[in-house]
Amino acid sequence: MSAETKKNQESALHLENVTMQFGGVVSVNNLTLDVPKGKIIALIGPNGAGKTTAFNCITGVYQPTNGLISFMSQPMVRTYPRGKDAKIYKGEHKDTYAGQPVLTPTPDQITQLGIARTFQNIRLWKSMTVFDNVLTAKHMRAKQNVFSAILRTNMKEEKRMREETMDLLKEQGLESFKDELATSLPYGLQRRLEIARALATNPKLLLLDEPAAGMNPQETFELADFVHEIRDKYDLTVFLIEHHMDLVMNISDYIYVIDFGSEISQGVPEVVQSDHKVIEAYLGIAED
Amino acid sequence: MKVSGAAVCAADAVMLWYSHVNRYNPGNSRNPVWRSVLHDCGRAVCMRLTHALEKNSMEYVISVLLSGISVGGQYALIAIGYTLVYGILRLINFAHGDVFMVAGLMGIYFTAVMPITLSIPLVILVTVALGFTIERVAYKPLRDAPRMSVMISAIGVSYLLQNSATYITGGQPMTYPTIPFLASTIKVFGTHTKWVVILTPLLVLLLVFLLTQLIDRTKIGMAMRAVSKDFETSRLMGIKINSVISMTFIIGSALAAVGSVLFFTNYPAITPMAGAMPGLKAFVAAVFGGIGSIPGAVIGAFLIGICETIIKGLPSSWDVSVFSDAFTFALLIVILILKPQGLFGEAATDKV
Amino acid sequence: MAGYICLLLLIVTILENLSMFIPGMPQVLQPTSPLFTVLKKGAVYSLVAVSMNLLNGFTGLFSLGQAGFMLLGAYTYAILTVPAKMKDQVYYLFGGSLLKTSLVDIFGAVFGTEGVGRAIAMVLGVVLAIVLAGCVAAFFAYLIGLPVLRLKSDYLAIATLGFAEIIRAIFQWQRLGPITNGANMIKGFPTFTSFNITDSSGQVLFRLSTFVPFLVSSICILLIILLINSSYGRAFKSIRDDEIASEAMGISLSKHKMLAFVISSFFSGMGGALFAMYVANAQAKAFTSVMTYEILLIVVVGGIGSISGSVIATFLYVACSEWWLRFLDSEMVLSSGFKVPLLRNGFRMVVFSVVIMVIVLFFSRGIMGDRELRLPGISARPVRPKSADKGKAAANAAAQTVTEEKSSDEQEG
Known part of the structure; x- marks a missing residue:
């Protein structure tokens, strides 16, 4: 796929001039990128480059200091530096969004829109079973209220949720562990469970934060197929952060590279691979 | 001496302003009902303030302020114990107020059998031992447990101390002995007051000065600062966590013991519950000032002490003295909402 | 589940009435036995403990405001059920109550004041008052929850504790005397013993004084169990385990924390009403x-x-x-x-x-x-x-x- 055709595609997620500044430290600097529908896009960069911060801005954990994030062509997050932030703001486009309505949805509202994520350091609900972990993620989309839940008049809905959960688990090959505590699973399966949990929220866009971290080569290899598989099956768009270059080059349709919060390169895997700026940024870690 | 001039004038002026606002801008207000309610309330408060100030003498006002400062100083001594422990263990040491109460009780029992010059140092020493023991027995085993467990343990210790005090005293209020020098009266600004009232703020300032020197200049102080910044890293860097924590409890308990001598000289009745309320107020003071900050705790304590005595000192016809405790908590909730890190505290964030 | 509850209620009722029908029962089964004190107080306290567990144990919100919500419930119940003819006696310091009637009297006007009608009026009045007690506590929980539920663990604890103290001070305020009877206790309202079935001379025919708190408590606890095992209960547990993950999975923290807080307070308020019935008075000092x-x-x-x-x-x-x-x-x-x-x-x-x-x-x-x-x-x-x-x-x-x-x-x- 060339950059030309990419532009013609409908965008699932679009970041425009996103800057995240913590006090005087700029973690993400003027990041603009596009994630087209149905593609697998990777965000890579050395340690501390600001990848996870960018993810946290997209998912609402942080409110960016400046910038616009659109989801399915609708503005989702829009901020500009205000008050004390305006005085210490170091980034560009300070006035581009000023005066426009500020949008700072909470993470749950963003998930409601159809963005689901996994975490770099796995965050499963540790007192719950594998089954309950996935089932609980279905809570958001369930048609019920507290009273129907207490009085059990939502049995149909509950049954549907349980069936769907079971299907998901079967598909991920986790059904034999369904009554185990989530944290008792081996690491690779915990990552899988996290993806299954994210899928349970019926997302349109899936954000994977270092899905292969801590996996052995075999598991990493399987993961690539797996990501393709779920993308096709659930009609997903995937946006991922990864350190395993093999995996990234293998599965991504397009790659953005950032370092010190700013984009240093972008392109299809082959282009990025041979970009000397990327090699420089990665020098010493490139063989990873 | 009557309160003339400024204060009354100010109250009158505010009242005039209220009537002005209401009279000349009737059409201007977006919400006339709200405005007129505001007007009536404002008018009532102003009239009453004027009235109260006219009726009470300057001496009364000064005596209220003085006792506010002294109560504040006593809260400050307790608050330091809270703020130190919270700074290091992230634990609200609910038992601290009860340690303070026990120190008061010990003051009574020790003074009964030995001269005061001997009993006060002994009270401080035994209180320190108590604080140290509580930490070793009730908090140390839970070092790696969730924060909630440690807090529950603290509540358990508080419950134990209160019940033990009930058992020992038989539940009767005990009377704190009169300490000759502290309890003798002195005339300041035309009002008679006890020496303790004058001495407390001075002593607090001296002790706080010494404490900040200890924390800023000594090795153990440096260790304390390091532990409060990052518990785990300090532990890995070879700081003897346990001795640092014990030290905090020792300092906190010693100050609470000093505070108990001053506080109960002022309010000599000790019940098993006598420590709970001052303890909670001192904690609020610590939060107010920014928990972990010693100057913050001291300033917060003085503020709370003064506000509280002013509320208690308002004319009895207003019936508001019942809110002197509630005021403290209202202040706490307001400060937690507006500026959760307190006046001098640092904000903390979670890493995702 | 329901079967077990019915069995439990049956056992309690039998225990309570054994001494009435079979003479010569041991001391422990006599109505004055500590056994029944324990059963009544236990029923009341278990409701409050379970409601606290819902919040602290299942949702991971460390709240220490329970006594405050119980106080609200106890006072709501007491104020609404002191019979009109007792008002002057209870509120003698304030020259009678602002509220001239009570729920029991209102229902009495409908169902009659004698015999079965009186019983129906009392049961309806008391039940409605208990539910309203929960509602008042829940309403205040909502108000206080708006600002404080954002706070982290121990700050939340101290803020709710402070809230309980504020409530206590307000209810002791003499200015509110015509409603709350100031710092004095409210009494004279229907208690557990009012539910014993008596004949016209006041002789007890059938005891229900232990049955009633058991009934109310077990219904409430059953509802809490149903909640905990529902989708909402799982959401609460997920918040306890990992707030950030819950939020990322679309579970609104503010909504669900508020829900847990309000529901827990609702049941605490009902527990407070039961507590007032148990001790036969309502006094702010106790909470x-x-x-x-x-x-x-x-x-x-x-x-x-x-x-x-x-x-x-x-x-x-x-x-x-x-x-x-x-x-x-x-x-x-x-x-x-x-x-x-x-x-x-x-x-x-x-x-x-x-x-x-x-x-x-x-x-x-x-x-x-x-x-x-x-x-x-x-x-x-x-x-x-x-x-x-x-x-x-x-x-x-x-x-x-x-x-x-x-x-x-x-x-x-």
Whole structure:
């Protein structure tokens, strides 16, 4: 796929001039990128480059200091530096969004829109079973209220949720562990469970934060197929952060590279691979 | 001496302003009902303030302020114990107020059998031992447990101390002995007051000065600062966590013991519950000032002490003295909402 | 589940009435026996403990405002049910109450004031008042929850504790005397004994005074269990386990925390109303932070995150404090003339607090940990399926599992 055709595609997620500044430290600097529908896009960069911060801005954990994030062509997050932030703001486009309505949805509202994520350091609900972990993620989309839940008049809905959960688990090959505590699973399966949990929220866009971290080569290899598989099956768009270059080059349709919060390169895997700026940024870690 | 001039004038002026606002801008207000309610309330408060100030003498006002400062100083001594422990263990040491109460009780029992010059140092020493023991027995085993467990343990210790005090005293209020020098009266600004009232703020300032020197200049102080910044890293860097924590409890308990001598000289009745309320107020003071900050705790304590005595000192016809405790908590909730890190505290964030 | 509750209610009713129909029953079954005090107080306290567990154990919100919500419930109930003819007597300091009538009187006007009509009016009035007591507590919980639920663990604890103290001060304010009777107690309203069926001369025909608190408590606890095992309950638990993950999975923190807080307070308020019925008065002085601590310690002893644990711990706690350990409070001289040392007023509570400290320090999972007592025929989904294989997880077996759990925890750590 060339950059030309990419532009013609409908965008699932679009970041425009996103800057995240913590006090005087700029973690993400003027990041603009596009994630087209149905593609697998990777965000890579050395340690501390600001990848996870960018993810946290997209998912609402942080409110960016400046910038616009659109989801399915609708503005989702829009901020500009205000008050004390305006005085210490170091980034560009300070006035581009000023005066426009500020949008700072909470993470749950963003998930409601159809963005689901996994975490770099796995965050499963540790007192719950594998089954309950996935089932609980279905809570958001369930048609019920507290009273129907207490009085059990939502049995149909509950049954549907349980069936769907079971299907998901079967598909991920986790059904034999369904009554185990989530944290008792081996690491690779915990990552899988996290993806299954994210899928349970019926997302349109899936954000994977270092899905292969801590996996052995075999598991990493399987993961690539797996990501393709779920993308096709659930009609997903995937946006991922990864350190395993093999995996990234293998599965991504397009790659953005950032370092010190700013984009240093972008392109299809082959282009990025041979970009000397990327090699420089990665020098010493490139063989990873 | 009557309160003339400024204060009354100010109250009158505010009242005039209220009537002005209401009279000349009737059409201007977006919400006339709200405005007129505001007007009536404002008018009532102003009239009453004027009235109260006219009726009470300057001496009364000064005596209220003085006792506010002294109560504040006593809260400050307790608050330091809270703020130190919270700074290091992230634990609200609910038992601290009860340690303070026990120190008061010990003051009574020790003074009964030995001269005061001997009993006060002994009270401080035994209180320190108590604080140290509580930490070793009730908090140390839970070092790696969730924060909630440690807090529950603290509540358990508080419950134990209160019940033990009930058992020992038989539940009767005990009377704190009169300490000759502290309890003798002195005339300041035309009002008679006890020496303790004058001495407390001075002593607090001296002790706080010494404490900040200890924390800023000594090795153990440096260790304390390091532990409060990052518990785990300090532990890995070879700081003897346990001795640092014990030290905090020792300092906190010693100050609470000093505070108990001053506080109960002022309010000599000790019940098993006598420590709970001052303890909670001192904690609020610590939060107010920014928990972990010693100057913050001291300033917060003085503020709370003064506000509280002013509320208690308002004319009895207003019936508001019942809110002197509630005021403290209202202040706490307001400060937690507006500026959760307190006046001098640092904000903390979670890493995702 | 419902079957077990009916069985329990039946047993309680039979116990209560045995001495009435079969003469010569042992002292323990006489109406004045501490057994019934324990049962009544236990029923009331277990509701409050379970509601606290819903918040602290299942949602992970460390709130210490329980006494405040109980106070709101107790006063709401008392104010709404003091009969019109008692008002002048109760509120004599304030020249009568602002509220001239009571719910019981209102229903009395509909159903009559004699015989069965009177009974219906009282039951309806009391039930409505108890529910309203919960609603008032829930409403205040909503108001206070808006600002404070954003706070982190221990700040939330201290803010809710402060809120309870503020409420207590407000209800002691003399200016509100015509409603709250100031710092004096409100009494004269229907209590548990009002439900005993009597003949016209006041002779008791059939006792229901223990049945009533059991009925109300078990319905409320059943509702809480249903909530916890529902989708919302899972959402609450997920918030306890990991807030950030819950939010990322679309579970609104503010909404669900508020929901847990309001529901817990609703039941605390009902518990407060029952408490007022139990002690036959409502007085702000009783609802201090010590009461909250007591309930919190019950929850801890029972196991944070276990409903059945809370209930078992409540009854154990109440039985020990009101009955079994009473002897510690009075001096005892053995037949050999040996005077047992230490025993005098207050010793019971010292022993008590020592035991609690031991549990907190060495058995921090409490009686049940986060498991539930399972009875045959109840097919609630197991929290920890491994223990389900072992079958009977009764209270006596729990001690063993606690140690097992502990050792396995140590291995993991």
